[in-house]
Amino acid sequence: MTAAATGPETRRDHYDAVIVGAGWSGSLIAGRLGGQGWRVLLLEAGEGGTESWSGHLDSVSTYRSAVAKVPNSAYRHNTAAPSPDVLDLSPKKGGGYTADGYFVQDGPLPYRTDYLRALGGSGMHWLGAVPRMHADDFATGTTYGYGRDWPLTAKDLEPYYEEAERELGVAGDAAEQRKLGVVSDPDYVYPMHAIPRSHIDEHCRRIDGAEITDPMEDTRTLHVTGIPQARNSTPNPAYDRKKGYRPKGAVGLPNYGERCVGNASCVPICPAQAKSSPLRVQADLPENVTLLTRRVVTRVLRGQDTRVRGVEYRAYNDPASSVSEARSVRADIVVLAGHAIENARLLLFSELAKTSDQVGRNLMDHPTTLAWALAERSVGPYRGPGHTSGWEDFRFHGKRGERAPFRIEISNWGWSWATGAPMSNVTSALGLGGDAGGTVKPDGLLGPDLRRKLGDDIGRQLQLQIAVEQSANPKNRVTIDPSRHRDALGNPRPILTYDLDPHTRDGVYAAYRVSEKIFAALEATPYTDHKPVHGVPQLGHFRHRETDLTYQGAGHGAGTHIMGEHANDSVVDSYQRTHDHPNLYAVGCGSMPSIGTSNPTLTMSALALRSAEQIHRDLAALNQPVVVRSAAGEKEKA
Amino acid sequence: MNPVPHPVPGEVVRFVDLSVHLTGFPVFDLHATGMAEMYLDTARQQVGRSRFDEFLKALRKACAPRLGPAKLEPTDREIARAVTYLWYTGAWPRLAVAAHADLRREMANREFVVTPSAYTEGLVWSTFHGHPAGAKPPGYGTWSIEPAAPPSLAEIERECGLERKDATDHPTEEHRQDERADEAAFAAHRLPGPRVARDVPPSAVPTARAQEPEGNPA
Incomplete structure (x- = not known):
């Protein structure tokens, strides 16, 4: 059951497990434990409402009326549980930046990634790209001498990847992924056939086989390769030994959203709900799982010895105000499943898992550099999912030790990310907005000239989004300062200190150079521009190897409660259980020692499913059978 | 006198007729957005009713035989661009500071989307045979087809x-x-x-x- 604060309060004061955060990880673990009969309380800090069709339509309208259609633009501001927003950051004229939102930032470079605190978490605004990580990604420390190794291998994760692909509902081409080296099972197929490739992908396929050499003299042969997606396509009857797969559609409207129809707005919202979201998992939660929204966990409560005994939280009724009520709940196992930064914030404020001094450290993202160009003829941008293919050729092996590897996404959405197109095309073609001094511009187009010019220009837009690996660096970190920086509810705001190290900067630089060569091979006219505008450096600007470069945030926050074998240099073990506290788990991308060049949700979900098995084993060892326990719980309450 | 009243007010019809010269879209397409009256209201609100009437007069004159930006005074030129931007995107734009000052506007000079449906009726998408992102989806697999x-x-x-x-x-x-x-x-x-x-x-x-x-x- 799901209830807002206006609904019934928790029915008991003790649960087998309390899970903090109703995004992908929290929902998957709640589903697994609930299915095994455990009594689970799932607490979501943000607002619900999107689980009903009318609530969903309200989000769609909110998105449509937003001037800047950024990842959080479909979701309303929440004072009680604020989210960071990419709109919070502005560049300063002489260099540097200001951060004017939920995050306090004091690092040399801005952390440009957001997340969403609402029912479903960032799994609401995500794109739905679900590549697996490659075996090469799990041991960069040993193999290439940078970053940190995982205590797990790709082989260990493979069965959980398959499980996660079922839970998320993935469409993909297994043969292609085998060729890439990320699927090893020769018989595996995805639940659904691959999402059709875009015409832009086909346009780019013309240069398949071209050899591109990066600045480190690393030469790769280009192959346009499809990306597996958590988006409904056509079910594959061969899936699961010919049992097939039934797609899950929209939540709140039966028999809808069972196939992508090409709204081309996956980020921030799929109007048809053909894009997978945690709401689907929540819709199937059994009665013994209680899901409550508008419950902001403030800290984890210490118990006897090294154990924790539950959480303290604040319940609110009005997301526009800071009026709230303090409550607490006890549980045998506490699972933190907020975003990487929220988990770190909670651990720091609770003063837990301190042994390694790694909580909050090793903050990562995929710094993403954009490259854009005009093709010679119409290619059909602004159609279909955000991207359906990429060049995966610079992701693994080779001179990875010298420069961070990168994954080249071929955008299906024109120059929207880089320039605000196609709306900004209208501005420029009209001559709207005045010159730098504010004077009305003398020339510009109107009428038929304008329409023809826009049709010609916009239809030819190509954009590459190149996600660069960032490795764990303890200096990139989340801290708190409760005496100075708190939110409206009194919870400490995250303070971020962030930078890109030389290895990552070399990756961004190589990505930029490779994009130039790709555009040349495609005979496209490049318009990539990282230089300051009217004396103001663009946000995320840095100079490296005498070249102006910029990066964007990818929304892939990771590393803040890093996983490892030893309690002295890592926060959680391979099951995402804190080394310091045997009944406290911190799950999500925060556990990842490295994130390669893969969008991390799939790996995160695989880890969550693996953790759910261990939590079940822990609970089984701790408890009497469920039935007996339930009677005791009722008596306790009376 | 026409016995059946025209379903669209005369001032809206005249606004749409002039908007053909601004947008390069025919009257049919402009009426089909269902936004004409709302755009006229929005422009009047943003510019001031009497000032907008003056602009329409100047625009009518500049349209014969063919409209170009040079045929309008700077502030009228910027209003023409703003109205065109409104038709193309469903949003009222940020104006050149000089025009904003000249109009002595009381509201902030910032961009806003008029309504969620104005966004989905923006003309910019149809210039390249597209559809608004997040609305009017063309159907499964259509993105594979050559535009x-x-x-x-x-x-x-x-x-x-x-x-x-x-x-x-x-x-x-x-x-x-x-x-x-x-x-x-x-x-x-x-x-x-x-x-x-x-x-x-x-x-x-x-x-x-x-x-x-x-x-x-x-």
């Missing part, structure tokens, strides 16, 4: 009833390439450049800069 070429200038002019005497009936692809070559010298400043931050509204994005041969822009 149709956008219409030529002559086709647009004919559709709008704005033919010029020297227009050719069916311009060849060669002709289209010529048109493009003519523009090469000033193409960059007709294209959008990078946003310095994500919070720069589309109407405040600077124009692109000319490219240097090395690829790193000047």
Whole structure:
């Protein structure tokens, strides 16, 4: 059951497990434990409402009326549980930046990634790209001498990847992924056939086989390769030994959203709900799982010895105000499943898992550099999912030790990310907005000239989004300062200190150079521009190897409660259980020692499913059978 | 007098007729958005009712025989652009500071989307046979299909009833390439450049800069 604060309060004061955060990880673990009969309380800090069709339509309208259609633009501001927003950051004229939102930032470079605190978490605004990580990604420390190794291998994760692909509902081409080296099972197929490739992908396929050499003299042969997606396509009857797969559609409207129809707005919202979201998992939660929204966990409560005994939280009724009520709940196992930064914030404020001094450290993202160009003829941008293919050729092996590897996404959405197109095309073609001094511009187009010019220009837009690996660096970190920086509810705001190290900067630089060569091979006219505008450096600007470069945030926050074998240099073990506290788990991308060049949700979900098995084993060892326990719980309450 | 009253108020009909000259879309397409009256109201609110009437007068005069930005005084020119931007995007833009000051506007000079449905009725998407992101989805797999070429200038002019005497009936692809070559010298400043931050509204994005041969822009 799901209830807002206006609904019934928790029915008991003790649960087998309390899970903090109703995004992908929290929902998957709640589903697994609930299915095994455990009594689970799932607490979501943000607002619900999107689980009903009318609530969903309200989000769609909110998105449509937003001037800047950024990842959080479909979701309303929440004072009680604020989210960071990419709109919070502005560049300063002489260099540097200001951060004017939920995050306090004091690092040399801005952390440009957001997340969403609402029912479903960032799994609401995500794109739905679900590549697996490659075996090469799990041991960069040993193999290439940078970053940190995982205590797990790709082989260990493979069965959980398959499980996660079922839970998320993935469409993909297994043969292609085998060729890439990320699927090893020769018989595996995805639940659904691959999402059709875009015409832009086909346009780019013309240069398949071209050899591109990066600045480190690393030469790769280009192959346009499809990306597996958590988006409904056509079910594959061969899936699961010919049992097939039934797609899950929209939540709140039966028999809808069972196939992508090409709204081309996956980020921030799929109007048809053909894009997978945690709401689907929540819709199937059994009665013994209680899901409550508008419950902001403030800290984890210490118990006897090294154990924790539950959480303290604040319940609110009005997301526009800071009026709230303090409550607490006890549980045998506490699972933190907020975003990487929220988990770190909670651990720091609770003063837990301190042994390694790694909580909050090793903050990562995929710094993403954009490259854009005009093709010679119409290619059909602004159609279909955000991207359906990429060049995966610079992701693994080779001179990875010298420069961070990168994954080249071929955008299906024109120059929207880089320039605000196609709306900004209208501005420029009209001559709207005045010159730098504010004077009305003398020339510009109107009428038929304008329409023809826009049709010609916009239809030819190509954009590459190149996600660069960032490795764990303890200096990139989340801290708190409760005496100075708190939110409206009194919870400490995250303070971020962030930078890109030389290895990552070399990756961004190589990505930029490779994009130039790709555009040349495609005979496209490049318009990539990282230089300051009217004396103001663009946000995320840095100079490296005498070249102006910029990066964007990818929304892939990771590393803040890093996983490892030893309690002295890592926060959680391979099951995402804190080394310091045997009944406290911190799950999500925060556990990842490295994130390669893969969008991390799939790996995160695989880890969550693996953790759910261990939590079940822990609970089984701790408890009497469920039935007996339930009677005791009722008596306790009376 | 017509016994059946026109379903659309006369002032809206006149606004749409003039908007053909601004947008390059025929009256049918403009009425079909269902937004004409709301856009007229919005423009009047933003500019001031009497000032907007003056603008319409100046615009009517400038449309004969063919509208160009140089035929309007600077502030009228900026209003013309703002109204066109409204039709194309569903949003009222940020104006050139000089025009904002000249109009002595009391509201903040910032971009806003008029209504969620104004966004989905923006004309910009149909210039390249597209659909608004997040609305009017064309269907499964349609993104794989080669897009149709956008219409030529002559086709647009004919559709709008704005033919010029020297227009050719069916311009060849060669002709289209010529048109493009003519523009090469000033193409960059007709294209959008990078946003310095994500919070720069589309109407405040600077124009692109000319490219240097090395690829790193000047």
